[in-house]
Amino acid sequence: MSKKDSNAVYDAAQMQREATRVSLVSIAGNTALSLFKLLAGVLAHSGAMISDAVHSASDVLSSFIVIIGVKLAAREPDRDHPYGHERFECVAAIVLAVVLAATGVLIGARAVQSILSPEEETAAPGLLALIAAAFSIAVKELMYWYTRAHARRLNSAALMASAWDHRSDALSSVGALLGIAGARMGLFVAEPLASLVICVFILKAALDIFRDATAKMVDRACDGETEQAIENCVLSQRQVLGIDRLQTRVFGSRVYVDLEIRLDGNLTLYESHAIAEQVHDRIEREFPSVKHIMVHVNPGDEAK
Numbered sequence: 001m002s003k004k005d006s007n008a009v010y011d012a013a014q015m016q017r018e019a020t021r022v023s024l025v026s027i028a029g030n031t032a033l034s035l036f037k038l039l040a041g042v043l044a045h046s047g048a049m050i051s052d053a054v055h056s057a058s059d060v061l062s063s064f065i066v067i068i069g070v071k072l073a074a075r076e077p078d079r080d081h082p083y084g085h086e087r088f089e090c091v092a093a094i095v096l097a098v099v100l101a102a103t104g105v106l107i108g109a110r111a112v113q114s115i116l117s118p119e120e121e122t123a124a125p126g127l128l129a130l131i132a133a134a135f136s137i138a139v140k141e142l143m144y145w146y147t148r149a150h151a152r153r154l155n156s157a158a159l160m161a162s163a164w165d166h167r168s169d170a171l172s173s174v175g176a177l178l179g180i181a182g183a184r185m186g187l188f189v190a191e192p193l194a195s196l197v198i199c200v201f202i203l204k205a206a207l208d209i210f211r212d213a214t215a216k217m218v219d220r221a222c223d224g225e226t227e228q229a230i231e232n233c234v235l236s237q238r239q240v241l242g243i244d245r246l247q248t249r250v251f252g253s254r255v256y257v258d259l260e261i262r263l264d265g266n267l268t269l270y271e272s273h274a275i276a277e278q279v280h281d282r283i284e285r286e287f288p289s290v291k292h293i294m295v296h297v298n299p300g301d302e303a304k
Helices: 008-043 047-073 087-116 127-154 157-184 190-216 224-235 269-286
Strands: 002-005 242-251 254-263 290-300
Touching: 002 008, 002 242, 008 047, 008 127, 008 157, 047 087, 047 157, 047 242, 087 190, 087 269, 157 190, 224 242, 224 254, 224 269, 242 290, 254 269, 269 290
Parallel strands: 254 290
Antiparallel strands: 242 254
């Protein structure tokens, strides 16, 4: 038997609103930060800071991708998508990873060009670039923890990808800070090297986001700890004699469960159905990430 979660649409709508609010905060923060870093990079003659500004600007696009992905994922099931649209969140995360990787490649190419043409370096970056890098590290780290907290609470792949995007930006600003400091001390190659380090951090973040999103796109099972917890929950029901089969699969940020339980073969159909309902409802209560459960009853030899 199967049973739909009556609060699924409401929960999805709540998730969409909260994820959108978090993304709008990211958009506002990244827009202000990218403009500040771009201005600091231009005024202080810092190529590393300009590269860092480009990275922050790409985060604005990433936040819009998250908003679109979460909105699509929150749509109600329909005839063509009877199991819902949760995987659109994973699609959004993959698109975000591609955008992030493209940004990293462009920054890396510019850094390599600067390293191969050191004669173009004419002046040390100004103090404003150093201040902008330090400020960026603090702001982006705060944005990382803010977004990560909401991503974990909502179990949102797209928001978690956005959080790691903030962290990669913070790390890239660390590289920019070191590069600018080195250039101010006369080591001009330090700035393009810093941009190259920024490129590596961005590509690493893009790869991690892509791996996580693609893993959720295929029908992989839950982690062993979650499956064991579900099994313990089922076996704690007094009338359940055993579990003949337990299969789980991750669908976007939600989980589907196929379960075969063993009951006393002498029970009536109505009694067996009632017990299966109890098992189903308890799993839903104790595991909020579970969206759909199919419970099948097999006859056992004796009552528990």
